[in-house]
Amino acid sequence: MMIKRFLGIALLCMLFININAQTAVEKVEASFIASFMRYVRWPQQESMKTFTVGVYGNDHAILNELNSTVNGKSVGYAKVNVIEVSSIEDMKNCQVLFIPKGKSGRLKKDLEQLGNHAVMTVTEEQAYTPAHSIINFRIVDNKLTFQLNSEIAEQKNIVVSSKLAQMARN
Numbered sequence: 001m002m003i004k005r006f007l008g009i010a011l012l013c014m015l016f017i018n019i020n021a022q023t024a025v026e027k028v029e030a031s032f033i034a035s036f037m038r039y040v041r042w043p044q045q046e047s048m049k050t051f052t053v054g055v056y057g058n059d060h061a062i063l064n065e066l067n068s069t070v071n072g073k074s075v076g077y078a079k080v081n082v083i084e085v086s087s088i089e090d091m092k093n094c095q096v097l098f099i100p101k102g103k104s105g106r107l108k109k110d111l112e113q114l115g116n117h118a119v120m121t122v123t124e125e126q127a128y129t130p131a132h133s134i135i136n137f138r139i140v141d142n143k144l145t146f147q148l149n150s151e152i153a154e155q156k157n158i159v160v161s162s163k164l165a166q167m168a169r170n
Contacts, residue, residue, distance in 0.1 A: 025139075025144060026061045026062045026064075026065040027065050027069075028144045029062060029065070029098075029124070029137055029144065030062065030065035030066045030068075030069040030070070031069060032137070032144070032146065033053065033066065033069075033070065033096060033098065033122060034069050034070050034073075036096070036120070036122075036135065036164065037051070037053075037070070037075050037080075037096065038075075039160065039161040039163055039164035040120060040153075040158060040159065040160055040161070040164065041158070041159040041161075042095050042118050042120075042157075042158055043118050043157045043158075045075070045076050045078070046076060046077065048075075048076065048077070048078035048095075049077075049078055049079070050078055050079055050080075050081050051074075051075040051076075051078040051079065051080045051081070051095050052080075052081050052082075052083060052093055052094045052095055052096075053066055053070060053071075053080060053081070053082045053083070053094065053095070053096040053097075053098070054082075054083050054084070054085035054090060054091060054093075054094035054096070054097045054098065055082070055083070055084055055085060055098045055100070056085045056086070056091075056097065056098065056099045056100065056103055056107065057084075057085075057086070057099075057100060057103055058084065059098075059100040062098060062100065063082065063084060066082045066098070067082050070082060075095075085097065088110045088113050088114070091110065091111075091114055091117075091119060092114065092117050092119070094119050095118065095119065095120065096119070096120045096122060097119050097120070097121050097122065098122045098123075099121060099122065099123045099124075099130075099133075100124060101123075101124045101125055101126070102125075104123045104125060104130040104132070104133065105130070108132070111132040112132070114132075116155055116156050116157070117156065118156050118157055118158055119156065120134045120135065120153070120156075120158055121133050121134050121135070121152075122134070122135045122136075122137070123135070123136045123137070124136065124137040124138070125138075126138055126139065129147050129149065132152065133147075133149060133152070134148065134149050134152050134153045134156075134158065134160075135147070135148055135149075135168075136149075138169075140169065145169040146167075146168055146169065147168055147169060147170050148160065148164065148165055148168035148170060150165060
């Protein structure tokens with residue numbers, strides 16, 4: 001009986017540690033995205049009243065982190081608004097679109113429909129970089145890094161600063 005109780009408590013502790021480690025990744029990703037917003041220029045950025053950061057699907061951990069990190073802040077004169085995205089219409093209204101791991105393949109058709117809309121797509125695929133992704137998060141040597149596809153950014157008239165390009169690990 002005592003062993004079962006100990007194993008149950010140990011399992012709960014391991015679960016808690018794993019959840020906290022995952023939350024730490026989302027915190028860092030949210031901080032990266034906040035930084036990207038300072039090093040990237042969108043078409044008509046000066047005339048924007050709202051700057052929208054969308055999170056596809058129901059990834060509440062990153063949604064919560066982005067809400068606490070960037071929601072209500074400003075990009076130029078525009079106030080940042082963080083939303084949950086579920087349709088192509090929602091995606092077209094975003095300046096930044098975060099697509100959690102495992103979901104970018106399912107969205108291929110929708111993302112192709114975005115065409116050259118000035119939406120900076122941010123993914124987190126470990127094994128590959130999605131063709132539509134401007135920024136892709138990866139964990140390398142236990143550190144969160146990112147890859148940058150400046151060619152796609154250019155097609156969408158999104159200007160990435162040279163400082164951000166230098167920080168990327170392609």
